[in-house]
Every structure is written in structure tokens, then in C-alpha cells.
Amino acid sequence: MNYPIAIVCGLMLVCLAAHLTGGVMQSLSIQPSKVAKKYDTEQSLVVLDRNWVQLMCAFQLVSVDLLAISGVLYLLAFTELLAPRQAIGFAVAGLFFFWGIVWFAQVGALKPKLKEFLLLGHWSVWFVFSGLVYWGSLSL
Numbered sequence: 514m515n516y517p518i519a520i521v522c523g524l525m526l527v528c529l530a531a532h533l534t535g536g537v538m539q540s541l542s543i544q545p546s547k548v549a550k551k552y553d554t555e556q557s558l559v560v561l562d563r564n565w566v567q568l569m570c571a572f573q574l575v576s577v578d579l580l581a582i583s584g585v586l587y588l589l590a591f592t593e594l595l596a597p598r599q600a601i602g603f604a605v606a607g608l609f610f611f612w613g614i615v616w617f618a619q620v621g622a623l624k625p626k627l628k629e630f631l632l633l634g635h636w637s638v639w640f641v642f643s644g645l646v647y648w649g650s651l652s653l
Contacts, residue, residue, distance in 0.1 A: 515590045517649030518602065521642050522586035528638070529579040540572055582608070586646070589653065602650025606643045613639035 545561035585605060588595050595601050617636035625633065 515649045515652065517645040518586055519590040519649075521645045521649070522583055522590050524638075524642070525579060525583040525586060529576065529583060532576055532579060536572065540569055590649070598653040599650050602646055602653050606647035606650060609639045609643035609646060613637070613643060 543565070545565050546558055582605060585595070585601065589598055589602055589605075613636045616633075616639060620630055620633050620636070
């Protein structure tokens with residue numbers, strides 16, 4: 514068993530559960546037709562609702578990514594089924610690192626207050642996961 518990769522696999526499943534519960538509830542809380550007090554036209558509400566539906570669908574694509582990567586991490590940590598194991602591990606570590614950079618850049622570009630920036634600190638999780646998977650991949 515590869516402990517660093519197994520740890521990330523378990524934490525990814527926790528992230529998936531948090532994403533499917535808390536994230537969905539947060540996203541549902543901003544549905545335009547439910548929170549709107551007043552819009553200029555009915556058409557603007559239709560466009561906002563369509564954009565919100567698109568956001569919700571894209572949000573759930575992340576759930577698929579989290580589940581798929583958890584599966585790959587499980588196979589790397591507990592089996593010999595994937596080959597070349599080390600290259601796959603390095604690729605997953607690179608993906609996490611890239612996710613961290615993109616998340617950090619996106620949140621930074623939106624210029625939230627420092628407290629909000631820290632509360633949206635998913636980037637730090639991706640960097641930690643990247644390091645753990647890289648470390649675990651060295652021994653694959």
C-alpha cells in the first residue's frame with residue numbers, strides 16, 4: 514500500500530462528499546428566479562436562469578472528475594492494475610498542481626477580501642494533494 518496516495522484518495526472522497534452536499538446547497542441558494550427581487554425584464558430572468566442551470570451542470574462535472582481521480586488514486590495506492598504507475602502518479606500530481614494554480618489565479622483575479630480569499634482556499638488543498646501524490650509516486 515502506498516500511504517501518501519492512499520491518504521489523498523481518502524481525502525478526495527471526503528472532498529467529493531463535501532462537493533456533493535455543501536457545494537450543491539450553496540449553488541442552489543443563488544438560483545436567480547428564487548432570489549431575484551426585481552429584474553428589468555422577464556427576458557433577463559430567463560437568461561440568468563439558463564446561465565445558472567449551465568453553472569449547475571458544469572459544477573456536477575467536477576463531481577465526475579473527483580470520483581474518477583479517486584478511482585485512479587485507489588488503483589495506484591492499493592493495486593498493481595495501472596501501468597506505467599509512476600507516470601500516472603506524476604500526471605495526477607501535475608493535475609492537482611495545475612488545479613491549485615488555476616484556483617489561486619481565479620480567486621485572486623476576482624479580488625475578494627483576504628478573509629474570503631482564505632475561505633476559498635481550495636488551492637492550498639490541491640497543492641498539498643499534489644505534493645503527497647508526487648511523494649507517493651516516487652516509490653511506485
